[in-house]
Amino acid sequence: MNIEGETIRDIVVSVVSVGLFIAATVFVGTQYDSGGLTEQGALALVAVMVGFVFLMAGVGFWLANQH
DSSP: OOOOHHHHHHHHHHHHHHHHHHHHHHHHHHHTBSSSBOHHHHHHHHHHHHHHHHHHHHHHHHHHHHO
8 A cells, every 4th residue: 555645644633633632731730630620620621621732733734735
């Protein structure tokens, strides 16, 4: 199976972006845990999700302009 270089780049960039989201979610979960997620932790988690949406939009825009 031959995969083009552009496809591999798209996969790597997407996997790294999702990995960053997972790492940020785990970080927030461990930093704001006191028997449950605190109010500040919930806001931080929402910020991580919003940041992920903007990150993926930026990555998608960048990838679309690379082809």
